[in-house]
Amino acid sequence: xxxxxxxxxxxxxxxxxxxxxxxxxxxxxxxxxxxxxxxxxxxxxxxxxxxxxxxxxxxxxxxxxxxxxxxxxxxxxxxxxxxxxxxxxxxxxxxxxxxxxxxxxxxxxxxxxxxxxxxxxxxxxxxxxxxxxxxxxxxxxxxxxxxxxxxxxxxxxxxxxxxxxxxxxxxxxxxxxxxxxxxxxxxxxxxxxxxxxxxxxxxxxxxxxxxxxxxxxxxxxxxxxxxxxxxxxxxxxxxx
Numbered sequence: 001x002x003x004x005x006x007x008x009x010x011x012x013x014x015x016x017x018x019x020x021x022x023x024x025x026x027x028x029x030x031x032x033x034x035x036x037x038x039x040x041x042x043x044x045x046x047x048x049x050x051x052x053x054x055x056x057x058x059x060x061x062x063x064x065x066x067x068x069x070x071x072x073x074x075x076x077x078x079x080x081x082x083x084x085x086x087x088x089x090x091x092x093x094x095x096x097x098x099x100x101x102x103x104x105x106x107x108x109x110x111x112x113x114x115x116x117x118x119x120x121x122x123x124x125x126x127x128x129x130x131x132x133x134x135x136x137x138x139x140x141x142x143x144x145x146x147x148x149x150x151x152x153x154x155x156x157x158x159x160x161x162x163x164x165x166x167x168x169x170x171x172x173x174x175x176x177x178x179x180x181x182x183x184x185x186x187x188x189x190x191x192x193x194x195x196x197x198x199x200x201x202x203x204x205x206x207x208x209x210x211x212x213x214x215x216x217x218x219x220x221x222x223x224x225x226x227x228x229x230x231x232x233x234x235x236x237x238x239x240x
Contacts, residue, residue, distance in 0.1 A: 135182070145172070 062068070085092040150157045156164075207213035 138182075 058065075081095075082092045085095055207216050
């Protein structure tokens, strides 16, 4: 009986050895996994803190900071390109035009037309509307005079059908001067861009119609210095 119990004890001891080794391996694996998770948590906490700091910095920056930054970077790149062209003895404007692609040129042209869609004269109503837009863009509100006028008019500042404020407003001298200056500018601009040309009574008549006069002016502009002597000889009658 003693031998049987000893054998069973030996078998039990032999089985407990691998069990303890297996349990210790599992414990080590769990500890290693726990350390990895702990390390990842610390890394995530550090990254989150950095993101919070960066976000706080971005929130404290002006609203147009990104546009300003892009503009400054573009200006630095242009300065570097100009210095590089100057060192090589090249013209920066020419190099810049050579680097512009057809797509960029077409996009800029569309943007320019969208900003000022001048399709030429289509009618007096369209021309008047364009002039109205141009004039209203030049208006700068005077808040002081606005508040002063509102205090003087009181409830009649926003007139109704029963208000008697119509015709009582007297424009200021500064407003009249500003209107006169703008009208004079319009007259000057209209005279500058007028298609009618002043007629000179003392000029020689060497044409038979308006089209021939334009042709003679172009010919004189390009070949006048070469034909001046021939023309003088013809006038004097000494031409050979």
